[in-house]
Structures are given as structure tokens and as C-alpha cells.
Amino acid sequence: MSMLADEADLVAPGLRWAPGFSALGPAFLTELQPRPLPEPYWVGRSGSAARLLGLDDSWLQSDEGLAAFTGNLPIAGTRPYATVYSGHQFGVWAGQLGDGRAIMLGETAGGLEVQLKGAGPTPYSRMGDGRAVLRSSIREFLCSEAMHGLGIPTTRALCVTGSDARVRREELETAAVVTRLAPSFVRFGHFEHFAANQRDGELRALADHVIDRHYPECRHSDRFDGNAYAAFLEAVSERTAALLARWQAVGFCHGVMNTDNMSILGLTIDYGPFQFLDGFDPRHICNHSDTAGRYAFNQQPNVAYWNLFCLAQALLPLIGDQQVAVAALESYKTVFPSEFEDRMRAKLGLAEAADGDRQLIEGALRLLAQEKVDYTIFWRRLSQAVADGDTGPVRDLFIDRAGFDAWWASHAARRAGTPAAETARRMLGHNPKFVLRNHLGQQAIEAAAARDFSGVATLLALLESPFDEHAGHEEFAGFPPDWASTIEISCSS
Structure with missing residues (x-):
């Protein structure tokens, strides 16, 4: 045709x-x-x-x-x-x-x-x-x-x-x-373009368009003495902080966080050399082109702030005061850690914040990093362990069983007083069974190259509701095969 x-x-x-x-x-x-x-x-x-x-x-x-x-x-x-x-x-x-x-x-x-x-x-x-x-x-x-x-x-x-x-x-x-x-x-990058070329009229028109369409509350904000452009920068910073917290909590690596790949609405945009972590390595680099590790997993929150600073420089002709522009970025430093702890607390099944939560979260991540334990499988098995009381499957992920046992005891003490079924339900709703691992995508791509699109359709159905069990599809929630570590993804991906 x-x-x-x-x-x-x-x-x-x-x-x-x-x-x-x-x-x-x-x-x-x-x-x-x-x-x-x-x-x-x-x-x-x-x-x-x-x-x-x-x-x-x-x-x-x-x-x-x-x-x-x-x-x-x-x-x-x-x-x-x-x-x-x-x-x-x-x-x-x-x-x-x-x-x-x-x-x-x-x-x-x-x-x-x-x-x-x-x-x-x-x-x-x-x-x-x-x-x-x-x-x-x-x-x-x-x-x-x-x-x-x-x-x-x-x-x-x-x-x-x-x-x-x-x-x-x-x-x-x-x-x-x-x-x-x-x-x-x-x-x-849209804002950077007009700022770099000293085209303040177009810069203002673009900012007004985005504010009026997507951030109208900034027109009436009492922040920064009513400076709508500073309020806009602050709102973008906070949306970006919340986005990065969600990326880090689910183990998502973007791979190429250039300023032209950053959404002014705080959306994930431009899926190139992305990856969901298999074994948990905070320093993991998913982009084969990123030889210096600028966009390593644990660098993503800092890179986002660096990009926001570039946006602040671009908006400076409209904001009018450098100190005000810098102040508009400050909330990123509180919103990101707060949002991240909220996301991780949900993964632990905890409804309310309490003293010691940060230590509990950091303890879990430290255990995972020590042995590069599979990130998605750990959290899902942990959820099941709370649900049925059997720690065997999650404990078996660790060589350091004593280390896990000590952490599990701390987690059990923290959730004491809340019915296990309630905690497990919360955990299962925040710890996905299915994520788009590289090898799953690669298998669907290879089949599609031969005009078999069933793998694409199956993955789409699972990933649209990743917290559901989807009985009969256990192979899509298992450990990656050894060859998965040889997949290279780059900026051309």
C-alpha cells in the first residue's frame, strides 16, 4: 500500500x-x-x-x-x-x-x-x-x-x-x-535559544505563552514580590525535583539529560539511551556514549539542578535580578529529598513519616549496592514477604544474610502496629512487578524486525499495569539473562 x-x-x-x-x-x-x-x-x-x-x-x-x-x-x-x-x-x-x-x-x-x-x-x-x-x-x-x-x-x-x-x-x-x-x-532549550541570541521579546513571548497555558497560578503568586517569571522558575524547579525523585525511586536512568531534553512541564521526554536498573549500582551509566559518566544514575538529581541553573540564566532578562533567580531554585534542594523519601517510604509500605525513616531507606539501598542486588525484584519480593510472612525469597537475594536480617528487623519494628495486609497492599501498589528491562525491549525489537509484533503488544499490556500480577507472564518479571549486560545503548538508541 x-x-x-x-x-x-x-x-x-x-x-x-x-x-x-x-x-x-x-x-x-x-x-x-x-x-x-x-x-x-x-x-x-x-x-x-x-x-x-x-x-x-x-x-x-x-x-x-x-x-x-x-x-x-x-x-x-x-x-x-x-x-x-x-x-x-x-x-x-x-x-x-x-x-x-x-x-x-x-x-x-x-x-x-x-x-x-x-x-x-x-x-x-x-x-x-x-x-x-x-x-x-x-x-x-x-x-x-x-x-x-x-x-x-x-x-x-x-x-x-x-x-x-x-x-x-x-x-x-x-x-x-x-x-x-x-x-x-x-x-x-527553547528559552536558552532566545536568551543566547539576546532576543528578549521572543523570550518574553515564549515565557508568557507557557505561563498562561500551563502555569497560570504564577500570574497571581505573591512569591518574589509578584514576579511571575521567578514564580514560574520556582514552579518548574519543583516539578523537576518531583520527577527526579520518582526516577530515582523506580531505578530509572534517562541517559542523556541535556538541557534540550528537559521538559518545561516536568515530564520525562526523549527516550534514547534509557535503562531501568537490573543490579543496583548507584554509579551505573546506561549511555554507551557517556564516557565520563556525567549522566550516571546517582548523578541525575544534581544534573537536573545544573540544567535548572541554565534555565535560570536564560530567564534572567525577564526576572531582572540574579539573586531572585537563584532564590527561585532553592526549593529544589528541599523538594527533591522530601519527594524521594515519600516515594521510598511508600515502597516500604509506610503511610506516615517518622524519625529514622531516612536511615531505614539508606540501609536498604546500601545493602542492595553492596551486592548489586536486582532492584525491581528485591522490592517486589520484599512486598510479598510482608504479605505472606515468608522472607525466604527476598533473603535469598543476599550473600550477607545477617545484614538483611538486621535490616528486616528494623523494618518490621517500624511497621509494627499496622496490619501486615495493609502494609503489603501499599507496597504492592508502589513496587512494580514489571519494568521495561533492556533485554525485554531487545527481544520485542528483534521479533518486530521479522514482522512479528506480538512481543510489542504483550509488553505494552504488561507495562500499562505493571503492579498487577499478570498470571502466566512470570518470565517477563524474572532476572535478566547473562547476555543482557552486553546490550549497548547510545545516543543513537
Whole structure:
């Protein structure tokens, strides 16, 4: 089936469009059309994301939907565009960047932006081909929905389509397009771009747009003597702190936390060389390109603060006072540890804070790090141990049995007085059975390359509700095979 972009525009049932970001004008974006791919096919679809759009499910499965979300046929009411931004990459100013392989279809009347990633080159592709490969598109699709299932703020993924068109990365691969959704795809780097070029008028217009659409409370805040831009910076800092706390609690490594990969809404965005920890190693580096370890797991909270400082510098022309800008970042230092302890307390099944909780949390993490115990399996087995009173399966994860026994006694003493069933229920609701481990994604990718998409569908179903038992799917919750440690993921992933 070959579909050409000059055919009549499609009407997508349930989708209505609004101006949104495009109303800011040509200084912020370039209008352009996606480039068609030959003979597209469906790889995966998220019914949950489709319902967010109010999109007719049968249309999403149709040939017309396939054409539209591959970029082969325009959708009526859309005026696609790519946006310009700049940023710091691996701590170094990279200058102008932009949507090099992402093309925005537009914003729906319900307030969600719809974006095609891999739909062809843009003026910001920097000599790239503007394409995404099947491998990375499946990873982004599954992880976007997995993070949503875990309750972590994230962009969403509606679908993935593939094509046998060839794309060269480290080797020849096949092309794919992932359709992403978010209330806004604005990044820290959008602000850095206009600040670096001393375009204060555009900087103010962008800040006003984001505040009015997504942070209206900042217009009426009494913080910083009513300085809305400082209040905005503080709100972004606090959302970012809460996001990082959730990443650390679930053992998620982003892998490439450049300022252009940081969402102004505190969403997880740009799934490239990510990884959920297998054995717990606080210094784990998931990005093969990160030779200096800048984005190691235990560095993520500090890097987020560094990125926020870059955002503060960009907003300084609007805030007007450097000391006020620095003060607007201060709450990050209290919100992150507080949110992290709350997340970890929930994993321990504790409803209220108490003295000694930090020591209990740190004790568990120290035990895990000493032997690189599997992070997800430990927390799930711990939950089951509280539920049924049998510590054997979780105790068997440790060589230092005495160390675990001492910690278990402390945990038991801390939760004394609360029924075990209540504690276990809370723990099972915060300690997932399923996460998107690298080897699971790799198996689904290899099957999909042979046009078998059942692995993608199975993983999606498990990851949408990762706290449920899903009887009959135990192999997806087991230890990673030995070969999993040989998987290398990089910025091209």
C-alpha cells in the first residue's frame, strides 16, 4: 500500500485542532510537511493514549490512520511545523539545535500536542536524515507508556509505524515513526535559544505563552514580590525535583539529560539511551556514549539542578535580578529529598513519616549496592514477604544474610502496629512487578524486525499495569539473562 502526500487531506474522527504553540509565529518554528515513507505498516498502538485524544479506535487501526501517523497523508486542520531551540549537551553549549526529526502536527482542541518523530528532515536536522529507526521507536513507544503505567510524568506515545525504507546509523536499519503526545513539548532549550541570541521579546513571548497555558497560578503568586517569571522558575524547579525523585525511586536512568531534553512541564521526554536498573549500582551509566559518566544514575538529581541553573540564566532578562533567580531554585534542594523519601517510604509500605525513616531507606539501598542486588525484584519480593510472612525469597537475594536480617528487623519494628495486609497492599501498589528491562525491549525489537509484533503488544499490556500480577507472564518479571549486560545503548538508541 503506497500513500502519497498530495492526496486529499484526511479527516480524523474525534480530532479537532487549535492554534496552540504555532500562534507564536515564525520566529519559533518552521512550517513544513512530513516526508512519506513507502509501504508503511503498524507496529504498535496504545488504546490508552488514543482515548486521551478522543480518537476513534477503529480509525486508529485503519489504512487512513496508518497513512496519517506515518506522515504520508495530511490530517485536515493541521499545519505541521518544527520548532527551534538551543541547549547544553554533556555540559557544553551546543548552540542552535531544534526539532531535527520531530514534526508537530499541531495541538488538539483538548490541549494535547501531537508530534511525529522520524517523519523526515527539518531545517534543524543538522545534516541528519530526520528519520528514526524501528529499534529506537519501539523503545520510546513502550517506555513512554511504561512510565505512565508507573505513575511517572511523561510524554505519551500513541503508535509506532514502520517501513522497509533503509536508514543508516551504526549499520543499515529500517525506518519507523512514533507519534508522541504531550500538553507541551517546550524544553529548557527553547528559552536558552532566545536568551543566547539576546532576543528578549521572543523570550518574553515564549515565557508568557507557557505561563498562561500551563502555569497560570504564577500570574497571581505573591512569591518574589509578584514576579511571575521567578514564580514560574520556582514552579518548574519543583516539578523537576518531583520527577527526579520518582526516577530515582523506580531505578530509572534517562541517559542523556541535556538541557534540550528537559521538559518545561516536568515530564520525562526523549527516550534514547534509557535503562531501568537490573543490579543496583548507584554509579551505573546506561549511555554507551557517556564516557565520563556525567549522566550516571546517582548523578541525575544534581544534573537536573545544573540544567535548572541554565534555565535560570536564560530567564534572567525577564526576572531582572540574579539573586531572585537563584532564590527561585532553592526549593529544589528541599523538594527533591522530601519527594524521594515519600516515594521510598511508600515502597516500604509506610503511610506516615517518622524519625529514622531516612536511615531505614539508606540501609536498604546500601545493602542492595553492596551486592548489586536486582532492584525491581528485591522490592517486589520484599512486598510479598510482608504479605505472606515468608522472607525466604527476598533473603535469598543476599550473600550477607545477617545484614538483611538486621535490616528486616528494623523494618518490621517500624511497621509494627499496622496490619501486615495493609502494609503489603501499599507496597504492592508502589513496587512494580514489571519494568521495561533492556533485554525485554531487545527481544520485542528483534521479533518486530521479522514482522512479528506480538512481543510489542504483550509488553505494552504488561507495562500499562505493571503492579498487577499478570498470571502466566512470570518470565517477563524474572532476572535478566547473562547476555543482557552486553546490550549497548547510545545516543543513537
